[in-house]
Amino acid sequence: MPVSEPRLFKLPDVGEGLTEAEIVKWHVQPGDTVEDGQTIVEIETAKAIVELPCPFDGVVAELLVGEGETVDVGVPIISVDPGGDGAAATPVSEPPAQTAAPREEGVPTANEPGIVTPEEPPKRQPVLVGYGVKEGATKRRPRKAANGAAQAVKPAQPPVRPPAAPPVQPPAPRPQPVGNGLPLAKPPVRKMAKDLGVDLATITGSGPMGSITREDVLAAQAASQQPAPVQAGPREERIPVKGVRKATAAAMSGSAFTAPHVTEFLQVDVTRTMETVKRLRELPEFEGVKVSPLLLVARALLTAVRRNPMVNATWVDGPNGAEIVVKRYVNLGIAAATDRGLIVPKVKDAQDLDLPGLARALNALTEKARAGKATPADLSDGTISITNVGVFGVDSGTPILTPGEAAILAFGQIRDMPWVHEGELAIRKVTTLALSFDHRIVDGELGSRVLRDVGDMLEDPIRMLAWG
CATH class of the missing domain: 2.40.50.100 (RNA polymerase II/Efflux pump adaptor protein, barrel-sandwich hybrid domain)
Structure with a gap:
């Protein structure tokens, strides 16, 4: 049988x-x-x-x-x-x-x-x-x-x-050589070994098929230097870098050293935006939905993208040379701080949503991300992003681009500040916007125009209707 x-x-x-x-x-x-x-x-x-x-x-x-x-x-x-x-x-x-x-x-x-x-x-x-x-x-x-x-x-x-x-053979296998006679290791691992002066031929790999990993290289370097043993005690904690934090670190390092970043800043009087947010909360279309200033920031950025499509693009190095791919859709990323680290869920095809639909999409996606239920599809294929640093009481910053995107907008805290309004000094609601962009795609004139468009719409939200 x-x-x-x-x-x-x-x-x-x-x-x-x-x-x-x-x-x-x-x-x-x-x-x-x-x-x-x-x-x-x-x-x-x-x-x-x-x-x-x-x-x-x-x-x-x-x-x-x-x-x-x-x-x-x-x-x-x-x-x-x-x-x-x-x-x-x-x-x-x-x-x-x-x-x-x-x-x-x-x-x-x-x-x-x-x-x-x-x-x-x-x-x-x-x-x-x-x-x-x-x-x-x-x-x-x-x-x-x-x-x-x-x-x-x-x-x-x-x-x-x-x-x-x-x-x-019972002993652990030595690294398997590839066609050129070198031990088996990924290109980033080879570069790390070269930078650290570690000979890959002296290392027994612990990865798949005996391949050499980053940890193997670091261990070999530590063994060669014979440092004094360090033990974690009550005054320190060692946290393994893995999962979202590992991926974020790799993505941000790659982005920072690949795309030439430029960041511009703009202070904006958002008193009328705050008044609009208050009125929207009273409308039946927004019943049961959290309405925050971020909603109008997102709508302003979507309108600015429609007016300046090149900012919603990506740089691609292909076999026939570099290309700039301009997206005719907007998958809007919203950075969210979670227990697992920073993640950026995307509102897919955000350009097709009306204001109540955009509010619901933002609410649902951020709650899903913070609950740890975001799927890989929710976190992929972004075209442009917003990071709301104002929720942490921060005025501004220089955000790093999400890999593959040409721009990211940072939205700072809203503060009561002295401001010249209609020729007189007054206390107004003021925020600081910061736009980082890939200078290979977005030049200074285009970046400034996008940032100014967003600022103008937040100063006077009625422009969103005129420009939308």
Whole structure:
């Protein structure tokens, strides 16, 4: 009688080309029965916490990745036995050489014997920079071979290989060389090693297929310098950088050193805006909706984009040279501070919303983000952004561009200040706006015009009707 093969669920790309995720919480344990579509695990990507459903029925045989571990897309995370006997997935013999995926230019191939899934031979996933994820690279307990005979496995020994395959050595493998003879490592890791003066050939990698990670390079540098051991005590705390904070740091560093930033500032009398906000709150169209000055700032920026489309663009370096892609739609990003760090959910196609619709969209999206329920789709494909630093009691700042966007508007706190109004000194409601822009796309004249347009509409909101 044939033995049912356990099925392996590999970590999927949940959107926007994400390459890895952290296992936050398992909702099932070995021996539990699962159904197709049942939520089995929560993962944290670089953008959001996502619940993953099981794609098939069966009994959980094994959790292949523990909570708190980070795993690459394409690596199996759970084994499910469709027959219900709880048998775990096992390694199978190496397929013939001609079945391996062809080598792609600039992408190293793996020639080492490995653990593969029952369904298909090893191949490359096109999700990582420099090399792909080798499917089925996770080690598992032995299981029945395809012909139903048990594979001979010695206790506490690596699985027995066919004679044609080289034996697996118990010690950790050295980094696998790529075609040019260099150890396996991503380009950013190679650059880090070069900058720190670390020889990659001396490092044993801890990443997939023995690849060298940033942590390996830093550990090698620390070992070479032999620093005095530092222990965390009651006067300090060490917080791992991962998830949203890790992604934000990488994105902001990349943006700051890629796009030439220019920031302009403008003080604005927003007394009439505050009066308009008060009147809007009394209208039945806004019943049950939070109406704040940010709503009118967002509407003013959308109107300014319609009048100056080039500010809603992105710079693209392609094979045939650089291009400026002007977007005819506005996915408006609103920066939100959450317990997981700063995230920027997007109001998709914000240009098509009326004022009550925009208010509801802003409310729903920011509440969703702060509750940790924003999806990768909510946080992707932005075209221009607003950061409301005024809620922290800050007058202004120099915001860093969201990668891929040409401009970001900072909205400062609204303060009572002495102001010359209609020829006389008076106490008015005043705020400071700051517009950062990519100087490759937006020159000083265009940036100034956009900022001035937003300021004029906040000084006199009736202009939004005239210009909209």
